[in-house]
Amino acid sequence: MDAFHALADPTRRRIVTLLAEGERTVSAIGAEFPISMPAVSQHLKVLREAGLVEARVDGQRRIYGLNREGFAEVDQWLAGIRVFWKNRLDALEAALERDMNDGNGESTDE
16 A cells, blocks of 8 residues: 555544654554544554554554655655645746836836
């Protein structure tokens, strides 16, 4: 499963948000949701299979945290979107400045 599919579910996005604040046990994650612990475990499994979270064993507990490397695909996609919008907004700014300069012969920057 890819990262985007895993993040399409609002419960999984909320789990990622919680884990961005710090590592948590399954029970601590489950306490934040009105769903069963097996459902929380299933969401964590999907996120783990997508490479977005990882678990470590601490005695009898599993501690979940974000897997930074797993977000590379998402970050790469977002970088392309950022470039797209930056280029569009830069073009809009240039067009507005041209319109302002053509309208009265001087810039309002001063």
